[in-house]
Amino acid sequence: MKALVIAPRFPWPSHTGERLRATIWLSALARVADATLVAPEGRIPEAFSHVRFIAARRSLMQNVRGAIAIIRDGLPLQCLLSSGYDWKRAVADAGEFDVTVVLLSRMHPWVAGALTGKRVLDAVDSLRRSAEERWKAAAGPMRILWSIEQRRMARLERTLAAQYDDVVILSEEEAIEFGGATAVPNGVKTAPLDGEPRRFDFGFWGRFPYFANADAARWLLNEIWPAIRVLRPESTMVVGGAEAPPSLVKLAEKRGVTLVSPIKDVAAFGRSIRVALMPVRFGSGQLNKVLEAAEAGCAIVGTPAAMRGLEPLTRLARVERDAQAIAAAAVELIGDEQLRAEVGRKLREAVVMHYGRDETIGKLAAIAEGR
Numbered sequence: 001m002k003a004l005v006i007a008p009r010f011p012w013p014s015h016t017g018e019r020l021r022a023t024i025w026l027s028a029l030a031r032v033a034d035a036t037l038v039a040p041e042g043r044i045p046e047a048f049s050h051v052r053f054i055a056a057r058r059s060l061m062q063n064v065r066g067a068i069a070i071i072r073d074g075l076p077l078q079c080l081l082s083s084g085y086d087w088k089r090a091v092a093d094a095g096e097f098d099v100t101v102v103l104l105s106r107m108h109p110w111v112a113g114a115l116t117g118k119r120v121l122d123a124v125d126s127l128r129r130s131a132e133e134r135w136k137a138a139a140g141p142m143r144i145l146w147s148i149e150q151r152r153m154a155r156l157e158r159t160l161a162a163q164y165d166d167v168v169i170l171s172e173e174e175a176i177e178f179g180g181a182t183a184v185p186n187g188v189k190t191a192p193l194d195g196e197p198r199r200f201d202f203g204f205w206g207r208f209p210y211f212a213n214a215d216a217a218r219w220l221l222n223e224i225w226p227a228i229r230v231l232r233p234e235s236t237m238v239v240g241g242a243e244a245p246p247s248l249v250k251l252a253e254k255r256g257v258t259l260v261s262p263i264k265d266v267a268a269f270g271r272s273i274r275v276a277l278m279p280v281r282f283g284s285g286q287l288n289k290v291l292e293a294a295e296a297g298c299a300i301v302g303t304p305a306a307m308r309g310l311e312p313l314t315r316l317a318r319v320e321r322d323a324q325a326i327a328a329a330a331v332e333l334i335g336d337e338q339l340r341a342e343v344g345r346k347l348r349e350a351v352v353m354h355y356g357r358d359e360t361i362g363k364l365a366a367i368a369e370g371r
Helices: 017-029 060-073 077-082 087-094 105-111 127-137 141-160 172-178 211-231 246-255 266-270 288-295 323-334 337-354 357-369
Strands: 002-006 034-040 052-056 099-103 118-124 166-169 200-205 237-240 258-260 273-278 299-302
Touching: 002 017, 002 087, 017 034, 017 099, 017 118, 017 357, 034 087, 052 087, 060 077, 060 105, 077 105, 077 141, 087 105, 099 105, 099 357, 105 118, 105 141, 118 141, 118 357, 127 141, 127 172, 127 211, 141 172, 166 172, 166 357, 200 211, 200 266, 200 323, 211 237, 211 246, 211 273, 211 323, 246 258, 266 273, 266 288, 273 288, 273 323, 273 337, 288 299, 288 337, 299 323, 299 337, 323 337
Parallel strands: 002 034, 002 099, 034 052, 099 118, 118 166, 200 237, 200 273, 237 258, 273 299
Antiparallel strands: none
16 A cells, blocks of 8 residues: 655654644555655654655745635635645655545645545644634734634634545544544653652643643743742742743743753653643643653643543643642642652553553554555
8 A cells, every 4th residue: 555644744843733743644654654754854863764754845926826815715825834835746746546644724825735545634733723722822903813814714624524534633622623633642652660769740741832831831930930939939840841942941041940842852851750740821732741741650740731632631730720739730740759659650551551652653544555
């Protein structure tokens, strides 16, 4: 079988949701097919040297045509993020396939009509839900913009079920946006715990340019962390993630918090933390960082938004809504090592049972084969 993955961004480094998802698909397809990747220019890692790569070239003309299509067809503005490449030529150069996987709803307008074989859309998250979360966080003219974007993306996502043989998404609760879709979480790679002492009491991580992570980090540093220090002055905390802006670096330094950017090894980073704090107030889909924290054996204190779509973990985590309650729960766990270790152990068992990466790879391979 021959399979094609079309990714809106080059998948490596895999520090965003759709980049990670593309690498998982390529791993899944390696079990059942000869895989080809169409994506913007980049260098394929050695571990994926078996993947044939066709680069989609940047095109000013495609940008212009994309802008015209946005106006003419009432497409979501988010589609412009993917319009500036000659996708159809790259797909034609790649050849014909038994199955083609398209990553993200916003890619559809630029590849529609060029796909061969069984067609699979992996939406990852509902971009309508994402626009709604942006609307909640916005103010002034941007709030109006995101309101319009919600309506446009809802219209696009409703039509996609008829355009593809299968639609896949991370979270069951977002499947309704497509009139029904198959939920397959990313899962997480599991490895033995190293048994080393954990350096930090608390920690949070995430890619900082993403608005929900930026909001969470600032809420953590400005309100939750000071509340923790009042209750337990000797506490230590680390915050990590890609592309930390200078303002966040200065804020972490001011608050006496260690900041790591980028994180070289997320698994090792998580294993340095006793209690993972997930004060996420916005966003859609499932949070990979929550799975990573559970795999690392951390106890978790998070908001309802952080734990969305992760019911087996939600039952074991401490879920709170405001800064004072998050701080109190965090200090309670850190003050009772037996309790913290027990919660971390149960979370790790749950993530291994329900969210192992091998299970995800098997499910995606089965979808590609039509099983």
